[in-house]
Amino acid sequence: MKQKKLISSLFACVLLLSLVLAGCSSSSGGSKKTGSKDGNVTLDIFQFKVEFKDQFEAVAKQYEKENEGVKINITTVGGGEDYGAALRSKFASGKEPAIYNIGGPQDVADWKAKLADISDTEASKAALEGTLDGVTVDGKVMGLPFNQEGYGFIYNKEVFEKAGIKPEEIKSFAALEEAVKTLDSKKKDLGLEAVFALPAKETWVTGLHLSNAFLAGEFDGNVLKAFDAKKVDFTYGDSFKKVLDLQNKFSAQPTVSLDYAKQVEELFSLKKVALIQQGNWVYGSIAGIDQEFADNGIGILPIPVEGYKEDALPVGIPMYWGVNSNKDEATIKEAKKFLDWLYTSDEGKETVLNEFKFIPAYDGYDSSKISDPLSKEIYKYSQEGKTIGWTFMGYPTGWGQETLGVQIQKYVSDEAKWDDVVKESKKAWEDARK
Numbered sequence: 001m002k003q004k005k006l007i008s009s010l011f012a013c014v015l016l017l018s019l020v021l022a023g024c025s026s027s028s029g030g031s032k033k034t035g036s037k038d039g040n041v042t043l044d045i046f047q048f049k050v051e052f053k054d055q056f057e058a059v060a061k062q063y064e065k066e067n068e069g070v071k072i073n074i075t076t077v078g079g080g081e082d083y084g085a086a087l088r089s090k091f092a093s094g095k096e097p098a099i100y101n102i103g104g105p106q107d108v109a110d111w112k113a114k115l116a117d118i119s120d121t122e123a124s125k126a127a128l129e130g131t132l133d134g135v136t137v138d139g140k141v142m143g144l145p146f147n148q149e150g151y152g153f154i155y156n157k158e159v160f161e162k163a164g165i166k167p168e169e170i171k172s173f174a175a176l177e178e179a180v181k182t183l184d185s186k187k188k189d190l191g192l193e194a195v196f197a198l199p200a201k202e203t204w205v206t207g208l209h210l211s212n213a214f215l216a217g218e219f220d221g222n223v224l225k226a227f228d229a230k231k232v233d234f235t236y237g238d239s240f241k242k243v244l245d246l247q248n249k250f251s252a253q254p255t256v257s258l259d260y261a262k263q264v265e266e267l268f269s270l271k272k273v274a275l276i277q278q279g280n281w282v283y284g285s286i287a288g289i290d291q292e293f294a295d296n297g298i299g300i301l302p303i304p305v306e307g308y309k310e311d312a313l314p315v316g317i318p319m320y321w322g323v324n325s326n327k328d329e330a331t332i333k334e335a336k337k338f339l340d341w342l343y344t345s346d347e348g349k350e351t352v353l354n355e356f357k358f359i360p361a362y363d364g365y366d367s368s369k370i371s372d373p374l375s376k377e378i379y380k381y382s383q384e385g386k387t388i389g390w391t392f393m394g395y396p397t398g399w400g401q402e403t404l405g406v407q408i409q410k411y412v413s414d415e416a417k418w419d420d421v422v423k424e425s426k427k428a429w430e431d432a433r434k
Contacts, residue, residue, distance in 0.1 A: 041334040042071045046090055046097035048083040050076055051281045055355045079260055098327050098335050101319040104134040104393025105227040108142050115142045116325040121336050123343040126362040134223045134393055135320050143320030144339055145361035150315040150378030151209055151279030153301040159190050159274045171311040173304040183274050184250050196251040196275050197267040200412050201259045203405025211404055212392040214240035217308035221389030232429045234422050239306040241418050248412045256413050280374035283357055300377050309388055313381045316390025317361060396432035403428040
């Protein structure tokens with residue numbers, strides 16, 4: 001009897017010990033799953049913005065130092081490269097990133113199976129009103145705003161002054177055309193090779209950004225209306241043609257082989273042209289060549305859309321951060337934590353404003369600290385409500401660059417008529433939306 005009791009007692013102790021050990025094992029495993037210091041988490045980030053690559057990599061190193069066990073790897077694909085195609089190749093390779101960029105409702109639809117719901121992030125709660133509309137599906141937030149950006153015609157202030165042109169008076173296509181002709185007539189005395197540098201090689205400049213100014217009106221500047229549209233009418237197509245022709249006629253040639261680097265760094269930053277169609281993201285590139293020119297010598301003019309808005313800048317969210325739903329729980333949690341830190345912590349906010357030179361898309365920022373002149377002007381246009389929505393985020397996948405942008409290349413090379421550009425682009429849109 002005593003022996004039975006002894007055996008029973010030993011068995012009970014062994015059982016109790018095994019349960020305790022199992023509990024400890026379970027606790028340890030759970031800790032790793034939630035991304036605690038006991039586990040290592042790697043965040044592979046695939047992003048498009050070449051202009052802040054170095055600053056972004058620096059802030060990632062800073063985050064690593066403050067978060068033991070976290071490793072961040074950043075791959076940047078942008079500028080003259082097709083980010084969308086590169087992202088598809090990245091996923092196809094099996095090396096899926098934890099954090100990547102998406103453009104808006106069309107990208108959300110395309111990547112829905114690989115996007116985590118990030119509605120529970122602090123950043124999503126701080127996002128400015130309307131900035132999440134294009135990435136919200138059934139009440140779930142699928143992306144966080146990168147920043148706000150705006151674009152138009154960036155100009156050389158000194159050249160304008162020498163030519164006797166007052167930029168504040170350029171509020172229509174007629175005024176812009178007159179200024180361009182004045183600059184062209186005086187280009188030798190002004191030290192200019194040409195008035196414009198139109199990078200038609202970059203189909204995102206023509207097929208996305210330029211087209212957006214002229215297509216937004218038929219969708220009321222609403223990205224979701226563009227996304228739902230079964231057809232595109234080119235309602236402001238004549239105005240589109242006028243602005244494109246003006247740039248192409250008075251541009252450094254040949255425009256079809258002119259790329260972003262030559263446009264921004266070689267021609268504009270070295271003051272060989274007076275005007276370029278670009279946005280506030282070029283500040284860093286210009287500053288890297290001529291800091292004084294970047295800080296005090298440049299301004300931005302609207303892209304005039306006759307019949308719609310002639311004194312407005314296209315302003316919107318260039319990209320969103322998406323989190324890969326295919327990743328494990330620890331990685332997803334850490335990805336959200338990193339994005340929250342970047343946009344809502346005091347340290348992150350300081351970086352966003354002063355290092356990235358971003359126009360914030362979130363509450364809780366001191367707008368007086370926006371540092372570069374282009375961003376300040378764009379923010380002012382936004383405050384005054386003189387903006388055009390970024391509806392190109394609602395274009396059919398690939399349409400802007402692979403169809404319209406390519407057709408524009410043919411047009412500026414005299415290989416197609418404008419009517420052909422419109423006809424082919426309309427058909428491609430309708431085919432994509434069937």
